[in-house]
Amino acid sequence: MRSVHIKYIHFITMCVLLMFAAQTVAKNTIKNVRISPSAESTRVVFDLSKKPDFSYFVLQKPLRLVVDFENTKRLPKLPTIPKSHRVISKIRYSTPKKRSSTRVVFELNRPTKPVIFALAPTGKSSDRLVVDLYGQKKPVATKSASKKRNVKRDRDIIIAIDAGHGGQDPGSIGPTGTYEKHITLQIAKRLERLINKQPGMKAQLTRSGDYFLKLNTRTAKARKKRADFFVSIHADAFSSPRPRGASVWTLSLRRANSEIGKWLENREKQSQLLGGAAGVLKDTENEKYLAKTLLDMSMDHSMKTGFQVAEQVVGELQKVAKLHKKRPQAANFGVLKSPDIPSILVETGFISNPQEEKQLKTAYHQQRLANAVFVAIKRYYQKNPPDDSLFARLKEKKPLHHKVRRGESLSVLAARYGTTVSALKRANRLKNNILHVGQVLTIPKA
Template sequence: MVRIICSVVCLWVIAGIAVAAQNKIDGVRISPSSNTTRLVFDMHSEPEFTYFTLEGPHRLVIDLPNTSNKTDLSTTAINGSLVRKVRYSTPKNKHSARVVVELNRVAKPSLFSMAPAAPHGHRLVVDLEDSQPASVSTPTVSASANASNRVVMDGSTSTRDRDIIVAIDAGHGGHDPGSIGPAGTYEKNITLSIAKKLEAMVNAERGMRAIMTRSGDYYISPNKRPEVARQKKADLLISIHADAFSQPQPRGGSVWVLSMRRADSELGRWLEKSERHSELLGGAAEVISDKSSERYLTETILGLSMDHSMATSHDLGNKVVEELRQVTSLHKRRPQAASFAVLTAPDIPSILVEVGFISNPQEEKNLNWSKYRERLAHAMFNATKRYFKQVPPDGTLWAAEKMNNRTHKVKSGESLSLLAQRYNIKVSALKAANNLNSDVVRIGQVLSIPST
């Protein structure tokens, strides 16, 4: 009986090893960007891994327990200048694989696994932070008129000097005409006309790109409009409407942002929908095994994101009010808070602009004048441009240009070494950028601050 039990146990162990050893590398993809090179190992099942680095020459060594080393790595397409070769080495044991990534220079590795997400299966992702970042040719570049250098890596989008994306929402549409003026003017037609004019202005600006929630006379639910903006990874949503009242006297434009009460309720709705956590956490959601930790992290990120979006909305709203004042009278002299569904995206700054009262005969007449609609669109465009020139989103062309065009006016007590420390650059780089032959600077001198 003991022999039978031992035999069964041994068979279980052997079978377990055989099953565990079924993992294998299905393929390798290499995608370089400006400062990071990503290697993606497509795996047959969830990978286990450990790794270490070696010098002379520089190498990253990855040990994969219970993994076959039969896949040919010599056919791996080498992209970029950081990775020299991907090959196998002698594994720890016959059931494991050891992969060596030969490097041309020092790089800081970061490894993590990713669960299946169509069209990909299990993956081991290796991000190598380059010690000598430089411009690289990229595998997939968008056809944007502004050449935003959008690089597709492993099914997700990495961006380098990308466009600022403005989502433009023309209110109402289709079977919903919106408000109707005394002369029969439909709000949906006015808003679409202004939206198209604003779209043209945004697309004509280098470093900006517009997307429309609707481009014709059809209906989209107000709750769906923020989703369109999110799918297109918009940095801002501008919803355009025309006001109305039961009496003809009210007139003037106004700007609206999300109310704090509605913001709090939206936070709760997002937290209760666990499938939306990955929209906020990105790849991190796939590697967090503790669901309570995931909710805590999601709540923290969501709160910070909502705070940022609402602050941005208020700042931009004030600029839109300033610009509208030059085109039309104002019904409200500062941004107002409301519970509009179109403003509820927690991760996208959003404003709603009422361009005037269509119920006012004179304003209805103005809104039917193409030149007037163009001036309204220009007011929104100017405000948007002013805001993003001051605070460009990370990773955008405008952010890169602002970083490269930094200046500093020397104050009493400041020196080159102090400024170099403050901006995390070398004194020699600071001197070279300003054609300085000595370490002496004078009060009031304006220095160019080179990018790090």
């Protein structure tokens, strides 16, 4: 009898263990996988039925990122990667250590910095695991870089143009479904073309397509291009459809005191969390760094320049659009916080207003807005040019000379310096249109 009793206890124990095992196996499920590539990084989002329990590691030769999902059922098929992808070549499954787990392998094209974090459910979104992969470039030796660096004269004034939002962050959405991210990019590209046609000025877009950039990446790209000025293009929104009109914003050391300003500050923070939660979580020292930097003279100069340009832009915008505010407004926007680059944020109108949404979608109105911003920035730098710029040389009314390089012609040089072919020929006593490499020309006043 005792042996029967022991067998019965073993049987009950096994049943209990199997019940517990059944409960622990495949607690979670991968429901969907989304991929969002951009110029420098790729975001992969795993939509899950529950909060993920995960771990990861990187392997070399060949480069791979391995992510393990504990007690998780796999998705039957993973998405394929386009051939032109810059960071990932393939996503595939591999054999996990435990049967109940799922192992995902990212085959990488180049050295990559992975940032991986979980997001809790929000609205219609379920639990998610976000994998951000940032492509890393080989560092350039400081000594060789310093040898090649030359001080330029008659340089172009660099204007960084930032089209707000992008990628998985659409920005505000108008009554008929217009995305702010599309409007801002269209206006930014129109402004880029105007600036690049102006001799002595050059535009640099922070994003040229529909992809997401973190706020610190936007200003870092401007800094890398040695931008003299940073203008961020947005389309306003509010909780009601009534507000309308364009406005120009500069950095404030304090919180905005207007209701619209507070709404916009909160909206920008939400967008940052939506598209770049990793940056928010990792850059907690940013505010401490910013508080110290604001005391520096460079920030004082940047804020002063930003406000002066903002006044010029408001003056030009009122000629082509209704204004929400007739003076530049101040708010604590993250995209304006670069201490070394003067910056403004232009709200081109309220996309939440049905009439302005319709207007912002038209090429005609977009061009007028871009032209207003261009004229204002150009006018400011004609009066306040950097010392080593072409604008400074023209302002000083000193004789301007140009050494002819291969491929240059009189018509090309006339377009660059804002003069005519006949004026160039007169100033240099040329009998024909033939130029020689190394020939030095005197450039007449425009």
